[in-house]
Amino acid sequence: MSAHATPAHVRVEGLSRHFGTGESRVEVLHDVSFSVAPGGRCVIVGASGSGKSTLLNAIGGLDSPDAGSIHVAGQEITALSPRGLTRYRRDHVGFVFQFYNLVPDLTVRENVQVTAQLVRRPLDIDDLLHHLGLDEHRHKFPAQLSGGQQQRCAIARALVKGSDLLLCDEPTGALDRHTSQQMLEVLEDVHRRYGTTLVMVTHNEAITALADQVIELRDGRIVRDEMNTHPRAAEELDW
Numbered sequence: 636m637s638a639h640a641t642p643a644h645v646r647v648e649g650l651s652r653h654f655g656t657g658e659s660r661v662e663v664l665h666d667v668s669f670s671v672a673p674g675g676r677c678v679i680v681g682a683s684g685s686g687k688s689t690l691l692n693a694i695g696g697l698d699s700p701d702a703g704s705i706h707v708a709g710q711e712i713t714a715l716s717p718r719g720l721t722r723y724r725r726d727h728v729g730f731v732f733q734f735y736n737l738v739p740d741l742t743v744r745e746n747v748q749v750t751a752q753l754v755r756r757p758l759d760i761d762d763l764l765h766h767l768g769l770d771e772h773r774h775k776f777p778a779q780l781s782g783g784q785q786q787r788c789a790i791a792r793a794l795v796k797g798s799d800l801l802l803c804d805e806p807t808g809a810l811d812r813h814t815s816q817q818m819l820e821v822l823e824d825v826h827r828r829y830g831t832t833l834v835m836v837t838h839n840e841a842i843t844a845l846a847d848q849v850i851e852l853r854d855g856r857i858v859r860d861e862m863n864t865h866p867r868a869a870e871e872l873d874w
């Protein structure tokens with residue numbers, strides 16, 4: 636790396652992961668290496684079972700690889716103790732899952748507040764809900780929201796910590812086309828407003844048009860790592 640090169644926000648090197656033993660052993664990731672620049676929007680695309688979620692979970696400190704390393708903002712998260720990993724997840728990473736994992740007995744605002752209480756300097760909850768178009772839904776429970784509104788609540792919860800890395804696992808997976816487009820516009824806005832580094836997993840090739848960087852996984856190996864010099868706006872997306 637030259638003295639002027641910007642250090643990567645996320646650097647994955649030689650990552651491998653398997654599940655099971657003996658005949659049921661499955662090699663899920665093989666020697667995966669790539670970097671994401673600070674403030675980059677990286678889309679990881681691949682067929683079902685190609686290892687996308689396993690990779691994202693490793694970056695999020697939810698799963699430990701067999702071999703290789705992951706650095707996030709210069710810190711080697713693959714070398715952290717379980718306690719260190721908990722702290723990393725709490726302080727440095729926002730996670731949005733396909734199934735939003737909202738607490739059903741808490742309102743939208745309370746769902747976000749629970750996470751805000753975990754960190755020292757959370758973002759302003761009401762400001763965030765406003766930007767995510769959830770003003771009028773603040774006091775509703777998850778079951779009273781549409782899929783897109785639930786997803787936006789999950790994004791608010793992931794962002795409120797003020798972490799600069801947002802990991803999204805199939806953020807549009809359970810949504811119809813129109814709501815998916817809205818969701819991608821929300822993520823675009825979040826990226827513009829907060830400069831958050833986004834790493835998003837999807838099986839939908841169309842979404843790669845929005846990314847600065849596209850990684851394709853096939854059977855746990857990277858078969859494409861390309862920069863996109865002219866990413867499209869979410870509203871121009873051709874499904």
Ligand SMILES: Nc1ncnc2c1ncn2[C@@H]1O[C@H](COP(=O)(O)OP(=O)(O)OP(=O)(O)O)[C@@H](O)[C@H]1O
Pocket residue numbers: 654655661663681682683684685686687688689690838
């Ligand atoms: N905890 C686990 N135990 C055993 N096998 C697992 C486990 N987690 C994932 N796998 C296997 O690893 C492979 C990759 O799974 P992964 O969820 O990473 O793929 P994916 O590309 O995200 O797929 P999808 O798009 O369907 O979510 C699959 O064959 C899956 O069955």
